[in-house]
Amino acid sequence: MPTSPAQLAHSAMASPVSQSLPGSGGKKKLIYDQDHRGPLSTDTVATLMLLQADNIDLLGVCTVTCDMWAKQETAYALRLLELMGRPEVPVFMGAQEPLINTKAEAQMRYRMFGARTLGNEGYLGSFAKDAGNRDEVEPLPAPYTRFAQIKAQPEPAADFIIRTIRANPHEVTMYCGGPMTNLALAAMLAPDIVPLTKEVIFMGGGIHHSTSSVNVYFDAEAAKIGFRAGWPKFTLVTTDLAEQVHLADDAKVDYIVNHAHAPIADLFREFEQKPQRANPQRRSFRMPDEMMAAHAIEPSIFTGSDEMYIDIVTHNDGHYGDTSFWDGKPSGQGEGASSLGQNNPSLKAGRVEVLNGLDKKRFRELFVDLMTRPINRSQA
Amino acid sequence: MTTTRREFIKTVSAAIASSQISPTAMGAPTLEPGVFPAQSGGRRKVICDQDNSGPFGTDILGTLMMLQADNIDVLGMTLVTGDAWLKQEMAFTLRLLELMGRTDIPVYYGAEFPMLNTKEEWLLRLQLYGGHRADPWLGAFNRNNGGPQDVQPLPPPYDHFADIDAQHDHAVRFIVKTVRENPGQVTVYAGGPLTNVALAIALAPDIVSLVPEVVVMGTGFHAFTNTFNMFFDPEAARKVLRAPWPKLSIVPVDIAEEIHEGDEFAPGRRMIEEIATRAQSPISDLFQRYAIEPLRHDPNLNFFRMADEMIAAQVIDPAVFRKSEPMYVDICTTPGPRYGDSMFWPQNGQQRPETGAPPVSSADRRVFVDPSQFYMGPPPSAGLVNVLQEIDHDRFKKLFVDLMTKPIRKTRSKI
Numbered sequence: 001m002p003t004s005p006a007q008l009a010h011s012a013m014a015s016p017v018s019q020s021l022p023g024s025g026g027k028k029k030l031i032y033d034q035d036h037r038g039p040l041s042t043d044t045v046a047t048l049m050l051l052q053a054d055n056i057d058l059l060g061v062c063t064v065t066c067d068m069w070a071k072q073e074t075a076y077a078l079r080l081l082e083l084m085g086r087p088e089v090p091v092f093m094g095a096q097e098p099l100i101n102t103k104a105e106a107q108m109r110y111r112m113f114g115a116r117t118l119g120n121e122g123y124l125g126s127f128a129k130d131a132g133n134r135d136e137v138e139p140l141p142a143p144y145t146r147f148a149q150i151k152a153q154p155e156p157a158a159d160f161i162i163r164t165i166r167a168n169p170h171e172v173t174m175y176c177g178g179p180m181t182n183l184a185l186a187a188m189l190a191p192d193i194v195p196l197t198k199e200v201i202f203m204g205g206g207i208h209h210s211t212s213s214v215n216v217y218f219d220a221e222a223a224k225i226g227f228r229a230g231w232p233k234f235t236l237v238t239t240d241l242a243e244q245v246h247l248a249d250d251a252k253v254d255y256i257v258n259h260a261h262a263p264i265a266d267l268f269r270e271f272e273q274k275p276q277r278a279n280p281q282r283r284s285f286r287m288p289d290e291m292m293a294a295h296a297i298e299p300s301i302f303t304g305s306d307e308m309y310i311d312i313v314t315h316n317d318g319h320y321g322d323t324s325f326w327d328g329k330p331s332g333q334g335e336g337a338s339s340l341g342q343n344n345p346s347l348k349a350g351r352v353e354v355l356n357g358l359d360k361k362r363f364r365e366l367f368v369d370l371m372t373r374p375i376n377r378s379q380a
Numbered sequence: 381m382t383t384t385r386r387e388f389i390k391t392v393s394a395a396i397a398s399s400q401i402s403p404t405a406m407g408a409p410t411l412e413p414g415v416f417p418a419q420s421g422g423r424r425k426v427i428c429d430q431d432n433s434g435p436f437g438t439d440i441l442g443t444l445m446m447l448q449a450d451n452i453d454v455l456g457m458t459l460v461t462g463d464a465w466l467k468q469e470m471a472f473t474l475r476l477l478e479l480m481g482r483t484d485i486p487v488y489y490g491a492e493f494p495m496l497n498t499k500e501e502w503l504l505r506l507q508l509y510g511g512h513r514a515d516p517w518l519g520a521f522n523r524n525n526g527g528p529q530d531v532q533p534l535p536p537p538y539d540h541f542a543d544i545d546a547q548h549d550h551a552v553r554f555i556v557k558t559v560r561e562n563p564g565q566v567t568v569y570a571g572g573p574l575t576n577v578a579l580a581i582a583l584a585p586d587i588v589s590l591v592p593e594v595v596v597m598g599t600g601f602h603a604f605t606n607t608f609n610m611f612f613d614p615e616a617a618r619k620v621l622r623a624p625w626p627k628l629s630i631v632p633v634d635i636a637e638e639i640h641e642g643d644e645f646a647p648g649r650r651m652i653e654e655i656a657t658r659a660q661s662p663i664s665d666l667f668q669r670y671a672i673e674p675l676r677h678d679p680n681l682n683f684f685r686m687a688d689e690m691i692a693a694q695v696i697d698p699a700v701f702r703k704s705e706p707m708y709v710d711i712c713t714t715p716g717p718r719y720g721d722s723m724f725w726p727q728n729g730q731q732r733p734e735t736g737a738p739p740v741s742s743a744d745r746r747v748f749v750d751p752s753q754f755y756m757g758p759p760p761s762a763g764l765v766n767v768l769q770e771i772d773h774d775r776f777k778k779l780f781v782d783l784m785t786k787p788i789r790k791t792r793s794k795i
Contacts, residue, residue, distance in 0.1 A: 099495070099582060100615050100713060102622075104760030156583050159553075185582055188495060188575075189552055221615055221713075224496055314496065314615075315714040347500050 027057035029171050029198075030296055031161060033094065034289070035066035035125070035178030035215075038076030039141055040271035043067060043177055045247070046289035047077070048264055050175070051084050052370040053297040058086075059164055062157035064094040064178045066218045067125045069134050071096070078148035079140055083263040085377030087150045094157030095181035096134055098219035103127040105316065113318025116217070121210040121239070125218060143266040158185035165193040170232075175296055176202045177289040179219035180226035187229045199233040201295055202226070203288040205310065205323035206239035213239045213288075216312060217321025224312040227350035234352045236310070237291045241355055245291075248276055248284035250364060259372040268371075290367060295355065298366055303357040309345035310352050325354070423453040425565050426695055427555055429490070430688070431462025431519070431572030431609075434472030435535050436670035439463055441641070441784075442571050442688025443473075444663060447480055448783040449696040454482075455558055455566065458551035460490040462572035462612055463519040465528045467492075474542035475534055479662040481790030483544050490551030491575035492528050494613035501715070509717035512611075514604035515633075519612060537665040551576045556584040563590040569695055570596045570620070571688040573609050578616035581623050593627040595691045596620070596765075599709060599722035600633035607633050610711050611720025618711040622763040629698075629766040630709065631690045632722075638771060639690075641671065642683030645777050652683075658785040667784070689780055694768060697779055703770035708758035724767065725758040 032050060037043045050056050061081070063073040074093045081089050106127045115122040125131070132138070140147065153160065161182060165172045174197055176183055187194055204215035204223065216223045227234070247253065253272045257265055276282055294301050307328030313319045326345035428446055433439045446452055457477075459469045466489060473487050499521040506512070520528075534541065547554070555576065559566050568591055570577055581588055598609035598617065610617040621628065645651040652671040656664055675681050693700040708725040712718045 095582060096585060099578075100618055102761040108760055158583055181582075185579065188491060188493075188579055189550055189583070191492065221496060315716070316712075317714065347504065348498055 027055050028173060028296065029057045029059055029168055030173045030175055031059050031062065031164060033062040033064065033157065033161070033174060033176045033178065033182050034073075035064050035068065035070075036061070036073040036077045036080075037067035037125075038073070038080070039144060040267045041067065042247075042285055042287060042289040044076070044080065044267070045287075046177060046293040047080060048084070048267075049290060049293040049297065049367070049370045051081075051086055051089075052373060052376050053293075054376070056297060058089050059168075059172065060090045060092055060153075060160055062092045062094045062160065062182050064157070064181050065096050065098070065126055065134070066178045066214060069096065069126045069132070069136070070094060071135060071137050074152050075137050075140060075147055076144065078150050078152060079144045079146070080263075082148045082150060083143065085375060088378050090160075091150075091152045092155055092157040092160045093152050095179075095185065098179060098181055099184065099221045100314075101127075101219055101221070101320075103131075109316070109318060109320060116210065116212070121213055123214050125214055127218070142270070143263045157182040158189060161186040162190040162193055165196050166190070169196040170198055172196075173198050173296060174200045175292060176200060176226070177215070177292055179215050180222040181219050184219075184222035184225035184229075187225060191229075194229050194231055197231055199235060200226070200231045201235045201237070201292045203237045203242065203292050204239075205236065205325075207323075207325055209239040209243050211322045216323055220312050220314045220321035223321070224314055227310050227312060227352065228348050229350070234350065235295060235305070236352045236354045237288055237295065238354060239286070239288070241358065242286040242288035242291055244358070245287045245360060245363060246284045247272065247287055247290075248282075252364065252368060253284070255368060256371045259368075261372075261375050264371055264375070287367075291355070291358065291363070294358075294363055294366055297370075298362075301359050301362045301366060302355045303359055305353040305355050308352055308354050309349035311346040311349040324349075423451055424567055424695065425453045425455050425562055426567045426569050427455055427458060427558060428569045429458045429460060429551070429555070429572065429576050430469075430569070431460050431464065432457070432469045432473045432476075433463035433519070434469070434476065435538060436666050437463070438641075438684055438686065438688040439571060440472070440476065440666070441686075441780075442569075442692045443476065444480075445689060445692035445696065445780065445783050446569065447477075447482055447485075448786060448789050449692075450789065452696060454485050455562075456486045456488060456547075456554055458488045458490045458554060458576050460551070460572045460576045461492050461494070461520050461528070462609065463517075465492070465520045465526070465530065466490065467528060467531050470546055471531050471534060471541055472538065474544050474546065475538045475540070476662075478542045478544060479537065480788060484791055486547045486554070488547050488549060488551035488554045491579060494573060494575055495578065495615045497611075497613055497615075497719075505715065505717075505719065512604075512606060515606075515608060517608055519608060521612070536669065537662045552579045552583060555580040556587055559587040559590050560584070564592055566590075567592055567695055568594045569691060570594060571609075571691055572597075573613040574616040574620040575613045578613075578619040581619065588623045588625055591625055593629060593695075594620070594625050595694045596628060596630045597636070597687050597691045598633070599630055599711075599724070601724060603633045603637050605723070606718070606721045610722055614711050614713045614720040617720070618713050621709050621711060621765060622761055624763070627766055628763065629691075629694050629704070629768055631687065631694065631768050633685065633687070635768055635771050636685040636687040636690055639686045639773060639776060640683040641686060641689075642675065642681065643777070645781055651777060651781055654781050655784040660785075660788050663784050663788070686776075686780070690768075690771065690776070693771075693776055693779055696783075697775075700772055700776045700779060701768045701770065702772050704766050704768045706764055707767045708762040709765050709767070710759055710762040725756065725762065727764065 034043050061077050063070045070093050077091050204213045257269045257273050309326040311324050313322040446454055477483055477485055502521055598607045600607050645654050652667050656667040656672045706727045710723050712721040
C-alpha cells in the first residue's frame with residue numbers, strides 16, 4: 001500500500017519513456033478503462049487507435065461515468081466493438097457514480113466559487129446542469145444505428161481489473177482515460193494488485209493550462225487514491241501536453257474521411273468533418289486520450305518526461321480536484337524553495353512521470369496510419 | 381424535451397437494462413422504508429461488519445450480544461481496520477468464535493486501510509489544528525500502535541490463535557453476494573468505520589435498496605461531534621450515510637454515553653458483577669479478567685460507553701429505543717480541523733436536535749427573529765437517517781445482562 005515519497009524516490013524509475021515489453025505473442029496486454037463518450041470523441045478515437053494497433057492485446061473495456069453516464073457509454077462501447085468486428089473483447093460496466101462527488105454539490109460549488117473557466121476547463125460531463133439522468137440510455141445515431149447484440153459482462157469493472165492483473169502479474173498496462181473510480185476501487189479491494197501492475201497511464205491534471213481537468217475533478221477522491229497508491233510506474237498525460245495537438249489540425253480529418261475504411265470514415269465524416277464545415281470557427285478538441293493510446297502503442301513518440309510528485313485537493317470547495325505538482329528531482333541550486341532546505345511534496349504524494357513533449361510529426365503519422373489502415377478485425 | 385421522446389428513452393433504457401447490463405444491477409425488488417420483512421424461522425439475518433478489537437470492550441460485547449440472541453442469524457462477520465488493525469482483529473474474532481462454539485459463522489477480511497485517511501496525515505492534522513480532547517482515541521492509528529502486519533499473541537481466555545481460518549473471499553464481495561441472494565432480508569450491523577459498506581455500495585449500488593436496515597454506531601450532537609468511526613474514514617462514512625437505504629438507524633455518542641459498562645444493574649450491583657458471577661465461560665472469564673479485576677485495582681475506573689452494545693440492541697430488540705427522529709446527516713470530508721465531523725439537520729429544517737443535554741435550556745433559546753428568514757436545511761446530497769434519541773435504560777440493561785448470562789448459544793441451528 002502507500003509507499004512514502006522518500007521510498008519511492010529511491011525506487012528505480014529507469015528510462016524517461018517506457019519500453020514496450022512484449023506480452024503474449026509480443027503484444028502489450030492492456031485494460032482500457034474509460035468514460036467512453038459516443039458517438040465520436042477523444043475517448044472513442046483512442047479506442048479506435050487501440051483496436052487498430054497490431055501490438056496491443058486489448059484484454060477488456062471498462063466504462064466509468066464522467067463524460068457520459070456509464071450505461072450510455074457501455075451502449076456505445078459495445079456497438080463500436082461490433083462495428084469494428086471485435087465482439088470478442090469483453091466490456092465491463094464500471095462505477096456509475098464517483099466515490100463521493102455528486103451532481104448537486106458540483107453545481108453548488110460552481111455557483112459559490114465560480115465555474116472552472118481558465119483554459120475552458122469548466123466541463124462537468126454527466127454532472128452538467130442539463131445532462132440526463134443515470135439510467136437514461138438514448139438511441140445511438142448512425143453509423144451506430146442500433147444497440148449492440150453483444151452484451152456487457154455481469155462482473156463489475158473493478159473485479160475484472162483485480163482478476164486480470166492477478167492472472168498476469170507485471171504484464172498488464174492500465175489505460176485510464178476517465179476518472180480513476182474503477183482503479184481506486186480495485187486498489188482498495190485488492191491492494192496486492194498495485195505492485196503487480198506494469199504501468200498506469202492516465203490523462204488528467206495540468207500545471208500551466210489549468211490546475212485540473214474533468215477526469216480528476218469529477219472524482220477527486222478516486223484520483224487521490226489512484227495517484228497515491230504506489231504503482232510501479234505511473235505515466236501522466238497532462239492538459240498542457242494534450243493542448244499541443246488538436247484533432248482537426250493539419251487536415252487530419254479530411255485525410256481520414258477520404259482514406260479510412262468503414263466505420264472509421266463514417267464516424268469522422270459525420271461527427272468531425274460535417275460540424276467543422278458547418279462552423280469553420282469550430283475549434284476541435286485536444287487529443288489527450290489519443291496521446292495516451294500513442295504512449296501505449298509507440299512510447300518513443302514522446303520526447304521526454306519529468307519525474308514529479310502529484311497530489312489532489314479533496315476539500316469540498318472551489319479547489320475540489322485541483323492537482324498539485326512537485327519536482328521529483330529538485331535541482332538543489334538557485335534561489336527557489338530548495339535554498340530553504342525544503343522542497344518536499346505532500347506527505348503521501350504519488351510519484352508520476354509527466355510526459356513533457358512529443359514528436360508531432362510522428363504522432364500524426366501514427367495516428368493517420370492507424371485510422372486509415374484496413375480494419376483490424378478478429379481472426380475468428 | 382418532449383414527453384414522447386422521454387418515454388421512448390425510458391423504453392429503450394429498459395430494453396438495455398434487461399439485455400446488455402448486468403441483470404443484478406437493476407430490476408431488483410425494492411422495499412418500502414421501515415418495513416421489516418417476515419423472515420424464515422422468525423430470525424433476523426444479519427451481517428456483522430465490525431472493527432472487532434479484542435480482548436474485551438464495546439466491539440467484542442456487541443459481537444457477543446449478536447451471537448447470544450435467539451432471534452438473530454449471523455450470516456457472517458466482516459472485519460475492518462478501526463479500533464485495531466484488521467489482522468489483529470481477525471485473530472481475536474476467529475478465536476472468540478471458537479470459544480463460543482460458533483465456528484460455523486464465516487469471517488471475512490475487509491479493508492485494511494481507510495479510503496483516503498492515513499495515520500501520518502492524521503497525526504500532522506492533530507498538531508496543526510489541535511487534538512481531539514473529548515475522545516482522543518485513534519484506534520489502529522494510535523501513536524504507539526504497531527503496523528498492519530503486527531499481530532500480537534492473544535491473552536487469556538483466548539490463550540492461543542484459532543484453528544479455524546478466515547474465508548478467502550473479500551468482505552465486500554461477501555456483503556454484495558449475501559444481500560443479493562437474500563433481497564430485503566439482510567440487516568447490516570456496522571460497528572466500525574464504514575469502509576467495507578462504502579466499497580460494497582460503490583461496487584454494487586443495487587444492494588442499497590435490498591437491505592432492510594443498516595445500523596450504524598457513530599456521530600454526535602452535544603457530547604462531541606467528531607466521533608471515531610466517522611473520522612477514521614470520513615469519505616466512507618459520508619458515502620454510506622448519504623445512500624438511499626430503506627432505513628439507516630444511527631446511535632449517536634450522546635445516547636451511548638448515557639450508559640457505561642460499569643453502571644449499576646440494580647442498586648449496589650453492577651452489570652459486570654452480575655455477568656461475571658452468573659455467566660458461563662468464556663463470557664464470565666472475559667468479564668472477570670477485563671472488568672472485575674481492573675475495577676479491583678482501581679475502584680474509580682471509568683468504564684466505556686455502551687456504543688456497539690446499543691446498535692446490537694437496535695437489531696435484537698428495537699423497542700429498547702423509545703424515541704427516534706428522521707434527520708439529515710452529513711460528514712465533513714474537507715481535510716481540515718473538522719475532517720470527519722458529523723452534522724445534523726432536522727427533517728423539517730426548523731428544529732434543533734433534542735438528544736442528550738442541550739447546551740442551552742429550552743427556556744433560554746430565544747427566537748428573536750423569524751426563522752423563515754433563514755435557510756436551516758441540509759446541504760445537497762445529505763442522507764436522511766433514523767437517529768435514535770432515547771433509550772429505555774432498564775430494558776437495555778436487562779437485555780444486555782440476560783444475553784450475557786444465558787447459556788452459551790452454541791452452533792447455529794439451521795431451520
